[in-house]
Amino acid sequence: MADPKHHVVKPYLVTRNLQPENQETPIQFIENDIIHNHIFYRRNHFSYPKLTYSNYFLPINGLVTKPLLLSMQTILQLPSKTVEVVLECSGNNRSLFEPKVFGEQWEKGAISQGIWKGVPLRTLLEFSGITDGAKEVVVEGYDLGKRTDLDKVISYARSLPLEKALHPDTIIAYEYNNQPIPFKHGYPLRLIVPQWYGMASVKWIKQIYVIGSHFTGPYQNIDYMYFPNQENDECAYPVTTMKVNSTIQKPLDMARLNTGKHVIKGIAWTGKGPITKVEISTDSGHTWSNAKLVDSNSSYKWISWSFEWTAEEKGIYTIMAKGTDSHGQTQPMKPFWNRNGYGYNAIDQIMVKVE
Numbered sequence: 001m002a003d004p005k006h007h008v009v010k011p012y013l014v015t016r017n018l019q020p021e022n023q024e025t026p027i028q029f030i031e032n033d034i035i036h037n038h039i040f041y042r043r044n045h046f047s048y049p050k051l052t053y054s055n056y057f058l059p060i061n062g063l064v065t066k067p068l069l070l071s072m073q074t075i076l077q078l079p080s081k082t083v084e085v086v087l088e089c090s091g092n093n094r095s096l097f098e099p100k101v102f103g104e105q106w107e108k109g110a111i112s113q114g115i116w117k118g119v120p121l122r123t124l125l126e127f128s129g130i131t132d133g134a135k136e137v138v139v140e141g142y143d144l145g146k147r148t149d150l151d152k153v154i155s156y157a158r159s160l161p162l163e164k165a166l167h168p169d170t171i172i173a174y175e176y177n178n179q180p181i182p183f184k185h186g187y188p189l190r191l192i193v194p195q196w197y198g199m200a201s202v203k204w205i206k207q208i209y210v211i212g213s214h215f216t217g218p219y220q221n222i223d224y225m226y227f228p229n230q231e232n233d234e235c236a237y238p239v240t241t242m243k244v245n246s247t248i249q250k251p252l253d254m255a256r257l258n259t260g261k262h263v264i265k266g267i268a269w270t271g272k273g274p275i276t277k278v279e280i281s282t283d284s285g286h287t288w289s290n291a292k293l294v295d296s297n298s299s300y301k302w303i304s305w306s307f308e309w310t311a312e313e314k315g316i317y318t319i320m321a322k323g324t325d326s327h328g329q330t331q332p333m334k335p336f337w338n339r340n341g342y343g344y345n346a347i348d349q350i351m352v353k354v355e
Contacts (some may be wrong), residue, residue: 007294016104020145021184022046024109027267028249033084035112037182043089043110045144045156045219048184049204056188058172062138062209065129070190072174073146078119079326081171083177083194085300086113086269090197090224090239093335108247111269113301116192118173122166124208130162133212137165139191142204145217158202158224159215160193169194169300172205181321194300196240197342198351199224226338236353242271244331246305246323253350262309264291266321266348269302273326280307283331284318287349291321311354320349323333 011030013023026118041241058075061067090108094103095322125137140157147154164170174181181187186203193200199219224239246268251257264282279288291305311317324330335346 027109040112042347049142062130063131063134082117085194088200090342094341116173117175118171134163134210139202142206216236244270244325244329245345246321265306267302268323270325277307279322281320322347
């Protein structure tokens with residue numbers, strides 16, 4: 001019989017900021033591929049919006065032949081699509097950049113995944129009829145507020161190029177893990193853009209409109225841009241597809257271990273095709289061995305991997321993990337530095353002491 005005084009210890013979100021709320025998933029303690037909503041990372045630019053759910057309608061307008069005003073009931077009756085997708089904040093691992101960059105100092109936990117159900121954005125755009133000259137689809141959220149660099153109230157809004165907006169797996173989601181999307185993750189409707197960083201998956205959708213030019217909102221042209229130069233904006237380009245990446249979940253960084261057998265485990269993911277290989281080094285990168293992959297054919301979710309290591313001698317070890325995807329992209333030794341601190345994907349590494 002279980003001891004009633006024995007409490008099950010559960011992981012909690014790691015807080016980076018309270019206003020607005022930004023919290024990390026405790027990724028090193030995650031055992032499953034489906035992340036429960038209470039430990040799904042939270043990335044906000046403003047305070048949570050105030051919404052009235054009893055009379056919710058979604059407008060679709062702009063360069064369309066038939067502007068629409070869709071009720072929630074209508075959306076729920078349309079043919080649905082279900083996708084299992086990893087969402088990674090483009091600032092994940094920002095704290096690891098050298099030299100340091102300003103912004104939320106995320107460690108390894110600005111990433112989660114689960115099962116999203118909704119209506120393909122393509123279906124809604126086909127109902128409304130896209131006119132000639134359309135180039136981008138803008139999705140605006142109800143969340144709004146002031147930025148430090150602009151003296152006016154701004155809504156969070158992002159655009160997708162027409163090709164990505166019409167992809168059959170780009171969906172307007174209303175369920176997460178077979179339940180209505182929790183309010184803090186975008187209820188009642190959230191855009192889900194597989195393979196792109198999380199900033200594209202706009203929450204609390206207020207409206208969708210089609211335009212014939214490049215969208216120039218601050219979350220498109222100021223934030224979520226790679227600026228390779230510290231002093232100027234030359235050679236800047238937008239943040240879009242996730243880079244190949246991996247994380248060591250166990251052992252923990254700076255752990256003390258006994259000599260003997262240990263299992264090194266973690267996850268790997270990419271924005272282009274599936275992960276095809278994860279290599280592990282236990283000697284600071286001098287030699288590499290292949291890890292065992294689990295469910296390696298998925299394009300939209302992370303894969304789990306493991307490696308059995310026998311620590312025969314006492315000492316300090318640097319353990320590294322390096323992922324490769326089906327497009328031949330491999331994690332680099334050093335990340336691509338940019339002054340906003342996006343897209344960190346250097347080879348993951350930890351140190352352990354064997355005693």
